[in-house]
Amino acid sequence: MKISAGTPDAMPPGLRSLSYGIFCWANRRPRALRAVGALFRLWPFAGGWFGMAARASAVKGVLTRPQSFSNSAHAANLAAGDYLIGMDPGPTYHDDRRLLDDRLALLAASLPAAADQEVQRRVEQLGQLGANKSFDLIDDYLMWIVFRSMDPLFGAATGKVVAGAHGNATDPGLQRQYLLEIRYVAGQLLAGSTATLRVQRRAELCSDALRARIAAVSRDIQQAWGVPSTASTITRNAAGLAWISHPVTVQSGALAVQELLRRSKVHRALRAEAQRLGPAGVWQNAKFRDLVREHVLELMRFRPIFPLLARDVPRDTEFETGARHNAPCSAGGKMAIWSIAALFDSRVVKKSGQFCPARNWGPHQDLRWLMFGYGIRQCPAKDYAVEILTSALIGLLILPELRLTRGEGKAIAYDGPLMSRMRVNFV
């Protein structure tokens, strides 16, 4: 039970809405963040005053020192209870990490075939829509592809996790309810303590529901996983795995497509290549898949889901900003990592502002995946996420050309920093 749940707002009325509004605004506009990040890269000492690492070297330096710059900064935002992402290394962390790696290993066997299969099914359904009919890229496409692709995570227990202990596993409404629930829990990780009370409490409500849902089927999950862990370990890992795996991948996919639709030349070139290969060929051609994967990574570089990351500072230390002097960090404080600034650092990425999927990163190849973190705390599921999104993007390329819907209100709707709707139709 989380005693911090329901903490009242200690900020003056209006101030939280204002600060949250600014945060969301900045999150939706990565170009604005990149511009500010460029200033911090140019004058790294200024970033140091505010405890911000912006240069690629500084960001790498901080992320490779997890003992000095702790992931526990995330812990307060884990509405569904403690999970790996907010833990410091220790017995629990290592045990949970082993469990997670075992689950993810199953994805290696099933991907990309499972993703391709679901994409083909969705493409067939959407292909029957006319040019005037719009659909929601998140709710009608990405959400289901990621969901089906991640089936092996819960194995035989997936149906019960989704529909509840006594629910009908084929009820699409129950599936949608589950996917919405975990979306709001994940949203709290992104919005954090800046979120308004309403957003925080919604995440807490959904977290309670998720925990209750998992607790009710923990024996089924245990059997499906085939591990002798205790019920609390199963519940903690199952809840964590549920909310972090699916929504974050879906959001990343939506952001990547949003960026792609802005770049019509790139989009058309990819579509031309897909057309050349034909609807069947795109799934067999390894070179094309590599090309699309490169595009996904480049699109994610321009719109990373976590442009900024926070870290706790457990003891007095300092970090290399890139300026003449290191920046001191006091114990008990926090510092911010500007991943979005590091991804565009022209010291390591030549012509960083250009969209160039085929760029040779040379000795900085590891930085290519910086949007997934860096070092030993880098996202362990990054390869699978990119594989799923690659399949999803290939599916979109063989459909008729997409554009954001016009004349039905805003095509893209946000719920705080998260994209909740992205209506598109065929040209």
Next chain:
Amino acid sequence: MLEMVRQQMICIIAPGWRGAVDFSDSGDMQSALNALFEDVAVVQFASIALLPARTDAEEQAPLLMLELAVEEGIDPKDMLYRLVHHPSGAMWSLFSSYWPGGGPPLVSARNGQLFDKLIGWLSLADGGFVGPRDRTARQIRKERDLLIWTRDEGRKLKAMYGDDRASFALALAQRAFQDPRFDWAMQPAPRSYWRGKGASISAKVGYGLVVFGLWLALVWLVGALPKGLFGAITWFVGASWPDVQSVVDVISRVSMWIVWASVRALLAFVALLFLGWLLLVALPALFAPWRRWVDSVRRELERPTETWSSFSTRVVGWIVGVPLLLAILACAVVFVFYPKPIMEGITALTARVPGWELALFGVLAIAALLCIGTFFSWINRRFEALSKWFFHPYEEDVTRAQQVHPSIDQCEALLASGTAHMISLTDIRSPNGWSAWWIRVSLRVVTFFGRVFFTEGRLGDAPGIHFGHWHIIEDGRRFLFCSNYDGNFGGYLDDFINGATIGTTLAWRWTTLRPRGSAAVGQPDIKTPRDFPPTRFVLFRGVKCELKFKSYARDSMLPHMYRFDACNATIEEIDLATGLRDALFGERNDRNDDFIMRAIET
């Protein structure tokens, strides 16, 4: 800010109820709803009652009311979503009678339909007050466990420490610190802004001034920005556009007018506050006759019966008080929107009359008022017979002894050992729109004061209110009041009558009781119409007609069929447990030691 309070107290008003649900202890519904609310864990109080239909309503079946008092910050839609989609399906069981055919086969589809219906029936409180602020049900339970644990430990340690208070408290604190079950208590009990950093008057005034300053800056920017930009462009280009210039000038002038009108409004507000403080606080504190006179006027205005004294006070009020008040308000309004005549008048007056004469005039006016007060006070003492006749004996003209419906008695008996509960349903006076508007405005004012100023569990001087909320329902035709409170009904209304007189009168004065049938067999009806006790000058008397008001409130009451109380603790107990948490885990000082001792002895 007010919405945050209003959405903590919601009612689902489902019309045309024809369900046959068994809410008794032996039925399934009670246990299902209890389990649902326990599992959701954010509902502090819930109740279900049947509201009788209006006699002129098309649908004569009763309405089902589901009252929910939930924790702060939760959007009612999120709350309902959680309740409706709970795997137990308890909400569907409750409302399934609205789908005679059994509803859609898929659980998600039927939950979706139920959710849509409930959103349509949702009524946010139009006003309300929350006593135990900033606490969740989970927190209350945990803090109560801590209190019980501390008392047990205290008993064990008493023989060892005897009267050494500091050592005793230190030993208890050390044990609490070492117990991993109380890790959560290391953090001080959370407090929202108005109870934390914004609790002091200076912080509240500061907040208001900051908001006002931001408003001025914003309005000024709206005028200054176009002017500055346009000026820069014309200078840079070296050309002029008279049409655009005139529009920019108008925007700039309007913005500056709003800035100065806002400043004048603030000045007028401060001046009115000062006047009120001078007449109602400063002078009564300095001069006893003035204090007696103010008390006497207030007493006469609130006197339940009509006497010569109250009649003459009312007449003088209409002849002198109301015109004077209106004149002052009119001056303030003129000063804000068109200050020229007032400023010219002041300039002419100050040019003609020196300042010392004006000050002397003010002092003489106050002295004259004091003399008048003293004179009447002397008459009261000197002519006792005349005074007795004038003030008439205190007697209320209640024609019948109040009879409480047995179903209400039964409900109160069931809750005798827990938090009491009241549901009152009245009609809104005609014209409904006008009355509903006034009620709404009054309730917003009450809610605002409750949120910002009465932050420690007391509304005015009325203690013991957990969640009290008012709803205008059925398109402004009826007025619903639900309250969860400590103690009993009589004491509760006494608290309102004596502690929050004006607020309560304002909330109820536009209501009446029209004849209505009973909602179900064994539930109360109303055979003869009743009015809320008469008021004087909108704010006074009303609830001070104690017997009439209590009789009116009693007649408006309805019994509950289901009741859920997540914590079953009084506000005093809740405050005590929270205080103990802060004292045990706070720094060791006399105040905290003393609090711990008091907590274990209470």
